[in-house]
Amino acid sequence: MSQIKAERRLREAASFSLLPCSEKPVNQTLFLSRTSSAPQPPGIFRRRVSGKGQTCVRLEGIPRLKGGGITNPSNNLKLSQVIERAKKANMPVASIKSFLDRMEARKKNKTQTNVIEVRGPNGYIMLVCYITNNPKFFLTELNSKLKKTKGKTTNTSAKNMFIHTSNIIVKKKGNLEQAMEDAINIGAEDVEEFMENDMEYFQFKCDPKLLNKIKCLLKDREYYVLLAEEDYVPQTTIELNESDLEAVSQIRERVLSLEDVNKIYDNLA
Numbered sequence: 001m002s003q004i005k006a007e008r009r010l011r012e013a014a015s016f017s018l019l020p021c022s023e024k025p026v027n028q029t030l031f032l033s034r035t036s037s038a039p040q041p042p043g044i045f046r047r048r049v050s051g052k053g054q055t056c057v058r059l060e061g062i063p064r065l066k067g068g069g070i071t072n073p074s075n076n077l078k079l080s081q082v083i084e085r086a087k088k089a090n091m092p093v094a095s096i097k098s099f100l101d102r103m104e105a106r107k108k109n110k111t112q113t114n115v116i117e118v119r120g121p122n123g124y125i126m127l128v129c130y131i132t133n134n135p136k137f138f139l140t141e142l143n144s145k146l147k148k149t150k151g152k153t154t155n156t157s158a159k160n161m162f163i164h165t166s167n168i169i170v171k172k173k174g175n176l177e178q179a180m181e182d183a184i185n186i187g188a189e190d191v192e193e194f195m196e197n198d199m200e201y202f203q204f205k206c207d208p209k210l211l212n213k214i215k216c217l218l219k220d221r222e223y224y225v226l227l228a229e230e231d232y233v234p235q236t237t238i239e240l241n242e243s244d245l246e247a248v249s250q251i252r253e254r255v256l257s258l259e260d261v262n263k264i265y266d267n268l269a
Contacts, residue, residue: 073100102259109133113262115232116142117158120151120251121244125158125267127232132260141258150244151251162232162265165189166211170223172200179204186217201226234267 073080083096111133118126132138139153146152168188173179176193179202183191190205202223206214208230215228240248248268255261 115159117154117156118142118146118151118251118255119154119158121247122240123238123267124151124240124244124248125161125234126151126251126255127159127162127265128255128261129263129265130258130260131262138258138260142255145254145258146251149251149254150247151255159232161236161267162234164208164230164232166206166208166214166230167227168204168206168211168215168218168225169227170202170204170218170225172202173223176202182218182221182223186214186221188214232265234265237267237269239269 073083086096087093111131112135113129113131114135116128116130116139118128120126128142130138143153172193176191179191179193183189183204187210188204188206192203192205194201194203204214204218211228211230215225219225248266252264255264
């Protein structure tokens, strides 16, 4: 595990959002599918950024304080576990302490969440999700990282080329018919059944604005939630040659090295 990846895991473990539950479901028009080739492996809480490149890890079940996560490992079991894994991966103790100090300082400052687009070679588009308490500095830092690469930040309508949705993956409970009924009752848009590593799961999809509400309603119905996150799915994908893929890999590496970057999405096939 590289130090960059280890720091990303620490950051996500320290700041996973768990917002208060709402009580009443929202009525929506539903399209419920009965089968799925759902590709995500929730058993290890991993989500692939694209077909080639880095992965981001999202851990479920870590309470969030108003304005920031619980950064004391003694009071955050998941964070403690991630720190232990980082140590086993030979991440320096000083780097871990520095990271926790930064997270603690961030809690005291007002942060903003946003998405910015980065364009690369031959139609490549990346959406960068970030959380920062200094947007201007972040954008300056991002543009600096992209210098001498084939990527650049843009302000166009590229975000509209992605479908903004949310996924909630749970352990399978009961049958699909019951899950479909529960989806209707709580206001989810879709539910799919899939298997990964001989384990069965349901994947509920919903409006991103309702993510935490739907997650809480699923928990109220005794579903075991493994993963809950927003997603940007490209409406069309592209394929690149090896030279362009190397350029994209460099762009990704530099973007992911930024502390305030939370996750990236792209349109690679």
